[in-house]
Amino acid sequence: MRKAILICLILGISCKESKNYLNTSQKNTNVSVASLNIERRVDSLLKLMTLEEKIGQMNQYNGFWDATGPIPKSDNQAALKYEHLKNGLVGSMLNVKGVKQVKALQKIAVEETRLGIPLIFGFDVIHGYKTIGPIPLAEAASWDLEAIKKAAQNAAEETAASGINWTFAPMVDISRDARWGRVMEGAGEDPYLGSKIGVARVNGFQGDDLASPKTIAACAKHFAAYGYAEAGRDYNTADIGTSTLYNVVFPPFKAVTEAGVRTFMNAFNLLNDVPATGNEFLQRDVLKNEWNFNGFVVSDWGSIAEMIPHGYAKDIKHAAELAANAGSDMDMESSAYVMELANLVKEGKVEEKLIDDAVKRILRVKFELGLFDDPYRYCNEENEKVVIGKNEFHEDALDMAKKSIVLLKNENNLLPLKKEHQKIAVIGALANDKTSPLGSWRLAGDDGTAVSVVEGLQQYKGNILTYAKGADVVSPDSKVTFVNELKINETDTSGFPEAIKVAKASDVVVMVLGEHGYQSGEARSRANIDLPGVQQELLEAIYKVNKNIVLVLTNGRPLAITWADKHIPAIVEAWQLGVQSGNAIAQVLYGDYNPSGKLPMTFPRSVGQIPIYYNYKNTGRPYGENSDVVFWSHYSDESNQPLYPFGYGLSYTTFSYKNLEIKTLAGREVKVSVDVTNTGTIKGKEVSQLYIQDKFASIARPVKELKGFEMVVLEPNETKTIEFILTEKELGFYTNKGAFVVESGVFNVFVGGSSNTTLSSEFTLE
Ligand code: BGC
16 A cells, blocks of 8 residues: 555655545445545546556456465466556456455555555355355245345355455346256246345345445346347347347346346347347446446456357457447456457547446445455455354255245145155165255355255154165266266166165155256256156156155256156155255155245246246237147147246145235225135145236236235134235336336236136226
8 A cells, every 4th residue: 555655656646635545534324425435535546547557457357376375387377367466457356265365366456556456356156155055046936035135145244254255146137948057046037026036135145234244246147138048058149129128137137226236247148139248238228327327347257258259349359349338347357358458448449438437336346345445354264264154054044945945746645754654765866965956056165065865864763764876867977067068877777676676665755856966057058858867767667666756856947847747746846955955855855844935937848838937928819728720829749838837836735815805096006915824734834926917008918927925824724814015116017119108907916826826806007
């Protein structure tokens, strides 16, 4: 810092001016005054910066060398990055973890560069940092906003304790394509649920005070339409119309902007033939102007350079020009800005005022994080030891995991399992897997740290448990890492005989089947979404000898398990539930936790139905089920119905809905009430859902749209009346010009425990 002041003196800049950005005495609890002070400090710092230093702030590098040791001279890349860092040409680093590493790099930025501007450290904390929780899609199945917020809050505390101050989460991409591997990272197919969950996550990560050492900046990604990758193939083109963009893709992004998310990430995909990264409409017109977003936008990894293969930029310099002009503020790992931007400004191809705008946004967030007041505020090694992996995080991860489980089928009350005198066979490689439950975004997590299903079940001592693998999911000669393609076991059935023997000798068989942890996530698209490898064969072989099967699915996306649905009496969707996985599954199987999860994404009957989602629009020929005349919208070899619809999930008890009443209120508000009764024999929790249908409008509206949900806990025979208020916000929609309108007319209202509920009534909005 002293060095910075000295430089100011040499440059003839007043010390008063320089002190402004360092001054910590301006801290004020009054938010508006505090942010005013931040604006002043940003401005005074910006005035001191050379063009190169400004561009440096817009440059983000991956940290891949050991920052506590000497810089690897033989590694040209690392040496160059280190040189840039020392010269103030780096504003942020990603994938640096642990206080020691963060501190070492921060020290270079703060103590060796001319102005001492601290780095902001980003990391993919997608579902926990070290204490890995359920994958986001699983969390979404809980519909429990408080629990989801708490999970993000814990993740933030643990992340911050390791020196990191920014997560690349939440991913709020809506997707209707189960082939896309990244559905595991979002909240599913619905914009209303996706918005609520996105906001809960942002509030959890960022808290009320970004400068607290327990909170971190969040990042809404990937702006926009990344979840609409054609054919579900990751990174692929998205081609969608205005209505889908405004009514489906944008809402969660807009909601998190209103909730104060501090950063955005753009996306790899083309959106209607323009790369999201070079898309001025998205980043400037919509995000920064229409929505008044004043944080910053980071590119996705190398996405600036990827505009060249897209056929949109002719070379890296052109790519830098397009991205900067379009409003992409920080360059993640393309080195395009640091190499090209200064020349582009000198040549008049990028205006310096755009650079200033980008830098102000980045500095603003750094100030808000308190990094200028204490660049090492996240760097306390003692605290790191105490906080990482705290018991409390594990307790909350268990709670979240139980809430995420969805009971898909339960014939003859096969579940819950009896606690005594049972011979139970546990079959499937995933039953004994302590890593797959951690999912694919577990960058700081440790392999082998999940409680397996076998371990979870072993805690119930009253039964005799026998485990048989049956078959591996992944071939033993496969590389199993975050970056390598997996080889699935398509042939080895040598474990079948043993599994069949064990199943034959048992009262009940618990089969844990599904996807390996690295079969979903980034770049993990699948063209078939069945049980991978020989698992279907295994299931059928076991079914031949014992029909009392409880199928526990662990997977990162909806699976097409139509055969299982037809034959297997009990099916439990257990996703990838993180470190507490086995404990949560065992408690649900034994009935110590009554499942209440509801699907956040439709399960198709077959992959050919994709995209399949509950809030579709009617064709002109919607009817004809059971008809032998072909001229209606359907498949000749498959039903139009999903296997399990959005919002669906059973409980060990049952619920009924009655007395649906609608009252129109003043101010174009509508009150909907309904009585929910627990009609079963045990206490249970129900997620009551409200859907509307705008029956006739200036553009066609979906057959159903989720517009409210309430969680209700009921004792047997207990009834509660629940109420929903619909306002113009829920009743309106965006036109094909992107304008929000609320049109009068008749609306259907549906209430129930799933999107396929038929209890309905209607009202007229004047
Ligand atoms: C992903 C982003 C992620 C980034 C940094 C990219 O490949 O698309 O979601 O945040 O890498 O790891």
